[in-house]
Amino acid sequence: EPEIAGLYLIAQDGQPWRVGFAVGNEFSDHVTERQNYLYLAHSKLRQCAFGPELLIGELPSHLAGYSRIWRQGQLLWEKPFVSGEANMSHSIANLEAHHFKYALFCRPGDAHVHFFGTATLSFGDGVVTQAGDQFEIGIPEFGRPLRNTLQLQSQTIPKVKIL
Numbered sequence: 001e002p003e004i005a006g007l008y009l010i011a012q013d014g015q016p017w018r019v020g021f022a023v024g025n026e027f028s029d030h031v032t033e034r035q036n037y038l039y040l041a042h043s044k045l046r047q048c049a050f051g052p053e054l055l056i057g058e059l060p061s062h063l064a065g066y067s068r069i070w071r072q073g074q075l076l077w078e079k080p081f082v083s084g085e086a087n088m089s090h091s092i093a094n095l096e097a098h099h100f101k102y103a104l105f106c107r108p109g110d111a112h113v114h115f116f117g118t119a120t121l122s123f124g125d126g127v128v129t130q131a132g133d134q135f136e137i138g139i140p141e142f143g144r145p146l147r148n149t150l151q152l153q154s155q156t157i158p159k160v161k162i163l
Contacts, residue, residue: 001026131152
């Protein structure tokens with residue numbers, strides 16, 4: 001899912017500072033999410049990517065970009081998207097205030113990456129990703145596009161032991 005990511009550092013006095021914005025790729029497990037709406041949070045517990053360049057200052061009110069998936073060097077899927085406050089339900093300031101109103105999110109020395117979302121996702125078009133697929137997300141105002149490759153890892157669920 002193409003995203004705009006806000007990057008923040010928390011100062012020693014607990015003050016959040018926005019460093020800038022970057023293009024982001026949120027990898028969500030919509031198969032899990034569709035099983036039950038209560039699994040929304042579970043579907044988001046995936047590694048995500050952002051970068052490779054940082055936009056400093058205010059976010060333009062309208063941004064237009066593209067999201068692509070490449071498989072074995074061939075374009076598998078492509079879709080445009082828009083972002084920026086002119087295309088969002090809430091302002092950046094409102095979302096920041098909502099997030100950083102909790103003391104837990106204002107611990108000195110912490111870094112935060114906040115994904116602001118878009119309305120574009122490949123899963124909605126029936127795309128099933130697989131290992132080796134390369135994602136490319138670009139917005140001209142952000143410079144070079146973000147490119148990352150899907151790698152799968154097996155996971156063993158640890159068994160809880162009793163002390």
